[in-house]
Amino acid sequence: MNGFLLFLATIIGILYPVDLTSKWYPRPPSRQGRPVLYKLDDPNIINLDSENFETFVTNPNRDYILLVQFYIDWSEGSRSVVQAYSDLARNISTWENIVRVGAINCAEENNIDVCREYGWVAYPVFKLFPPGNIMATPEPSIKLIEYNTVGKKMYKFRNVILEYIDQLITNHTNYPTSWPVFDSLQVDSLKDLETHFQNQTKDSTILLLIDRDNRDLNRMVLLDMSVYQANLIIRRTQLSQQLYEQLKKNSSGEPIFLFMSIGKHGKSFLKLISSDEIGGNNRESITKYIETHFATNIRNKRMDPIYMSDLYKGLRHSLYNEVTLHKKLNGSQIAALAAYISVIYRYFPFDNENPRRFFKRMDQWMRIRKPDKILDSIDLLAIMRVGSEGFIPQTDHYHHCKSGYPCSLWLIFHALTVSEYIKNNRYKMETIGLDKSNSINSFKSKAQAIETSSSSSVLLETTISLDQDEKERLAHRKKYPVLFAMRDYVRHFYSCAECSSHFTTLSNDFEQRLIYPNSSVLTLWEVHNNISQRLSRENPDHPRSLWPSRNTCPRCFTPADNWVVPEVFNFLLFHYSKDHMVALRNSVPPLCSIPSSVFLFILIMIISIY
Ligand SMILES: Cc1cc2nc3c(=O)[nH]c(=O)nc-3n(C[C@H](O)[C@H](O)[C@H](O)COP(=O)(O)OP(=O)(O)OC[C@H]3O[C@@H](n4cnc5c(N)ncnc54)[C@H](O)[C@@H]3O)c2cc1C
Numbered sequence: 001m002n003g004f005l006l007f008l009a010t011i012i013g014i015l016y017p018v019d020l021t022s023k024w025y026p027r028p029p030s031r032q033g034r035p036v037l038y039k040l041d042d043p044n045i046i047n048l049d050s051e052n053f054e055t056f057v058t059n060p061n062r063d064y065i066l067l068v069q070f071y072i073d074w075s076e077g078s079r080s081v082v083q084a085y086s087d088l089a090r091n092i093s094t095w096e097n098i099v100r101v102g103a104i105n106c107a108e109e110n111n112i113d114v115c116r117e118y119g120w121v122a123y124p125v126f127k128l129f130p131p132g133n134i135m136a137t138p139e140p141s142i143k144l145i146e147y148n149t150v151g152k153k154m155y156k157f158r159n160v161i162l163e164y165i166d167q168l169i170t171n172h173t174n175y176p177t178s179w180p181v182f183d184s185l186q187v188d189s190l191k192d193l194e195t196h197f198q199n200q201t202k203d204s205t206i207l208l209l210i211d212r213d214n215r216d217l218n219r220m221v222l223l224d225m226s227v228y229q230a231n232l233i234i235r236r237t238q239l240s241q242q243l244y245e246q247l248k249k250n251s252s253g254e255p256i257f258l259f260m261s262i263g264k265h266g267k268s269f270l271k272l273i274s275s276d277e278i279g280g281n282n283r284e285s286i287t288k289y290i291e292t293h294f295a296t297n298i299r300n301k302r303m304d305p306i307y308m309s310d311l312y313k314g315l316r317h318s319l320y321n322e323v324t325l326h327k328k329l330n331g332s333q334i335a336a337l338a339a340y341i342s343v344i345y346r347y348f349p350f351d352n353e354n355p356r357r358f359f360k361r362m363d364q365w366m367r368i369r370k371p372d373k374i375l376d377s378i379d380l381l382a383i384m385r386v387g388s389e390g391f392i393p394q395t396d397h398y399h400h401c402k403s404g405y406p407c408s409l410w411l412i413f414h415a416l417t418v419s420e421y422i423k424n425n426r427y428k429m430e431t432i433g434l435d436k437s438n439s440i441n442s443f444k445s446k447a448q449a450i451e452t453s454s455s456s457s458v459l460l461e462t463t464i465s466l467d468q469d470e471k472e473r474l475a476h477r478k479k480y481p482v483l484f485a486m487r488d489y490v491r492h493f494y495s496c497a498e499c500s501s502h503f504t505t506l507s508n509d510f511e512q513r514l515i516y517p518n519s520s521v522l523t524l525w526e527v528h529n530n531i532s533q534r535l536s537r538e539n540p541d542h543p544r545s546l547w548p549s550r551n552t553c554p555r556c557f558t559p560a561d562n563w564v565v566p567e568v569f570n571f572l573l574f575h576y577s578k579d580h581m582v583a584l585r586n587s588v589p590p591l592c593s594i595p596s597s598v599f600l601f602i603l604i605m606i607i608s609i610y
Helices: 002-018 053-057 076-080 082-091 109-118 154-171 190-196 215-228 241-247 283-298 308-325 331-347 353-368 377-385 405-432 443-452 470-479 482-492 497-506 519-538 565-575 594-609
Strands: 045-048 065-071 099-105 125-129 143-146 184-187 204-211 232-239 255-262 268-274
Touching: 045 053, 045 082, 053 065, 053 109, 065 109, 065 154, 076 082, 082 099, 082 154, 099 109, 125 154, 143 154, 154 215, 184 190, 184 204, 190 241, 190 268, 204 215, 204 283, 215 232, 215 283, 232 255, 232 283, 241 268, 255 283, 308 331, 308 377, 308 405, 331 353, 331 405, 331 482, 353 377, 405 482, 405 519, 405 565, 482 497, 482 519, 497 519, 519 565
Parallel strands: 045 099, 065 099, 184 232, 204 232
Antiparallel strands: 065 125, 125 143, 204 255, 255 268
């Protein structure tokens, strides 16, 4: 039997590359129909469409400016600006906490409504949308940038953005607190300087960029360095003659910035850093100098988006290389595998129909096969390999997950919990929005708040009471199965024995903890941080910071460095939702063909009969 299956799989594998039928399943060039002008996996440009546009533009939690290009894919004008726009997105990618860049194809039929509502009559056209809270005001200050005002000049776009940020900061007091302070500090003497920073916490590093006729340069450096803002205070200042006289000794060349360090005991140290020391007076030299001299030790990982390719690579590894390490699967292993496949089919953020179909068939197969039968992993492999393994996209390397499979498994499960939450609460999220007003610093106090609050917020809402009976718990588990499936997967298949046993211990009380709609998302976040902290203690040479860091989510922390759990929850929803993931590279070969689907069907039938 096994020999026959292998023979069949080999024949299909040989036939598959010819794939004469792939033209019947052309890969859509975009998530919708028409081609897009920007690569779907470009980390610097968000490809917007009718499905995700509103999520980005009208999201009240968006705390950055969104620059959107509305284009027509077939128009020469739109095409001619692609290079400048891509250069701009790369050039300002370090400003991602303040500005992000997106694009939408208005020739795509599905996008017409969005383009009519938000776009313009002539394309290409660009719009700057302010952060979500300003968008919600009666005068949201959306800025239209017409093509002829910027042409194909990257620096012109950039200047418009700088002016826009200035304008928002001047006209709105409620711009996000995570933004850098843009205005210039007035200090005339050393005394002034000390008075100004006297309340600064000990052990701080302060850099004052010196303004002359280089206002734009300094504003760009401020934005470039905004990612270090939690640890480094950077401001602009006018250097008065008096202050210059007091500081100029030991310094030659044009003064670029003033470095001020306040030590552990409150004593300050001052030094003027000049262009000679930096090796130039341009954006690249200054940012590089600051990064190497002041930011290397405090650099928090900049937030990478989630790459679909990492998720697919992790999925492939788990099914083809981990589950199948077991020669034969017993009853509880089969049940764990069935639950794993089922939650993937139901909640994985597929961006492609082929892997979805694959999991649908696998899910059906797991359901119809006789439950008491041992499953031979050779049979399982043969089923999965039909069509030369092409159903789950093959990708050559991990993008974000440099450490490989364990990282991708975490990402898969975080993405599943978020997708599970969103699917189960879509209606409430649309009508209520996410609550941001609560600052709750531990799960214990959160549980108390849940018990006592009459708030209508999604976060504090419960579907069941704390003294729920077993029946309610089971109903909840049925509605939120992801973490239970993860626990069983890790227990039965995760090939790191030590990890599996640790995780099993940490997840023993899931039945008691996973009782609220948002429990799975937050519990997995907490468990993941627990494990990272333990690994840090065990191996101090490889410290791991808690996630998210203050840099990546300033709102997630109180000034005393406690978690603001509702903000963490919002952040998790945002970071792990499908809309914010980088889609799979377009170059993946055609995945599913008619013959392989037919063969898979036949194979499933044969194995089911036996
Ligand atoms: C279930 C499980 C148990 C494990 N147990 C052990 C163990 O006992 N001993 C051991 O040595 N290794 C264990 N590992 C591996 C370990 O946790 C790391 O995955 C591995 O060391 C690689 O670490 P990393 O720095 O790439 O980041 P990872 O910890 O793998 O994190 C991957 C990515 O997830 C995101 N992230 C990080 N923390 C959070 C969070 N709290 N919430 C949401 N997203 C987050 C970040 O983007 C990060 O880059 C386990 C892995 C898994 C999946």
